[in-house]
Amino acid sequence: NVDAFEKEMADYMGGGYAAALSAGTAAIHLAVILAGVKEGDVVFAQSLTFAASVNPACYEKAKPVFIDSEPDTWNMDPVALEKAFEKYPHPAAVIAVHLYGTPSKIDRIRDICKKHQVPLIEDAAEALGSSFQGQKLGTFGDYGILSFNGNKIITSSGGGMLLCQTEEEARHALKLATQARENAPWYQHEEIGYNYRMSNICAGIGRGQMKVLPLRVEQKRAIFARYSENLKDLPLTMQPKLDCAESNRWLSVALLDEGCGVTPGEMLAKLNEAGIEGRYLWKPMHLQPVFADYPFVRVSEKTVCDDLFARGVCLPSDTKMSMDDVDRVCEVIRGMF
Numbered sequence: 047n048v049d050a051f052e053k054e055m056a057d058y059m060g061g062g063y064a065a066a067l068s069a070g071t072a073a074i075h076l077a078v079i080l081a082g083v084k085e086g087d088v089v090f091a092q093s094l095t096f097a098a099s100v101n102p103a104c105y106e107k108a109k110p111v112f113i114d115s116e117p118d119t120w121n122m123d124p125v126a127l128e129k130a131f132e133k134y135p136h137p138a139a140v141i142a143v144h145l146y147g148t149p150s151k152i153d154r155i156r157d158i159c160k161k162h163q164v165p166l167i168e169d170a171a172e173a174l175g176s177s178f179q180g181q182k183l184g185t186f187g188d189y190g191i192l193s194f195n196g197n198k199i200i201t202s203s204g205g206g207m208l209l210c211q212t213e214e215e216a217r218h219a220l221k222l223a224t225q226a227r228e229n230a231p232w233y234q235h236e237e238i239g240y241n242y243r244m245s246n247i248c249a250g251i252g253r254g255q256m257k258v259l260p261l262r263v264e265q266k267r268a269i270f271a272r273y274s275e276n277l278k279d280l281p282l283t284m285q286p287k288l289d290c291a292e293s294n295r296w297l298s299v300a301l302l303d304e305g306c307g308v309t310p311g312e313m314l315a316k317l318n319e320a321g322i323e324g325r326y327l328w329k330p331m332h333l334q335p336v337f338a339d340y341p342f343v344r345v346s347e348k349t350v351c352d353d354l355f356a357r358g359v360c361l362p363s364d365t366k367m368s369m370d371d372v373d374r375v376c377e378v379i380r381g382m383f
Contacts, residue, residue, distance in 0.1 A: 070193030070206030121150030147296030
């Protein structure tokens with residue numbers, strides 16, 4: 047099942063090589079290692095993301111430099127990325143994320159990394175089923191990251207996958223994921239390894255989930271479309287995307303207009319009163335106490351990711367929801383205006 051899951055996912059992605067692992071975080075960690083990140087190295091990372099995108103660089107005692115978002119996709123700003131290269135010209139890697147399944151300007155980010163000859167780690171943990179110019183997300187970087195955590199668009203109950211461009215890198219990743227055991231008649235170890243391999247049972251679940259992936263994407267997009275239609279005349283907007291990209295709409299996220307009279311906290315409290323769970327956006331990494339001393343690079347006078355965090359609300363988006371459920375959420379929101 048593990049071998050078959052890797053092959054089926056690589057075929058779905060359109061080529062390359064895959065290593066099935068215990069978590070998406072494990073995939074990022076191995077990508078950081080394969081990219082050659084060492085203690086004291088600088089790693090550029092998207093600020094508006096979940097901590098798991100950044101933590102693995104810190105496992106290797108690297109120093110993150112956080113990059114602001116741009117308003118078109120809410121993802122890493124290529125202009126800010128170029129500015130970061132001017133200030134810190136020799137990073138060991140760049141970690142870019144496709145937030146909530148929405149494709150970033152990954153072509154520009156990839157080209158900038160190639161110009162500076164720096165490995166790109168493409169965190170597509172939330173973006174399985176999304177594409178940019180017809181190409182699946184996770185295949186633009188030197189390394190791609192997928193997650194099958196319980197909240198993702200498909201799940202193996204837990205697990206992740208590292209996508210590599212060469213078979214040699216994938217084999218090295220699998221070696222590291224199984225305690226770096228050498229091919230010897232006894233237990234021989236020449237580098238530090240990890241217990242990151244996906245179990246056969248989880249892989250079997252993942253293979254079954256692959257069969258419903260197109261349906262899950264369709265359901266997520268239908269939920270997003272329903273929110274967009276029902277809320278279109280209110281002082282808020284849904285997360286945008288580029289015309290050349292297709293999002294799996296893993297999460298439906300609304301951005302309240304400035305001065306609309308309602309805060310995210312007030313909206314979440316009102317939803318909670320009705321028995322509905324919503325959440326804030328990811329709190330940017332440069333605002334997290336654990337990363338308070340690390341640099342942050344922006345280009346606009348107003349920090350984009352701070353503004354998104356201050357005005358954004360993640361709405362219920364589970365594929366088990368009916369359209370009546372979505373309508374009930376919208377009814378509560380409409381009642382606030």
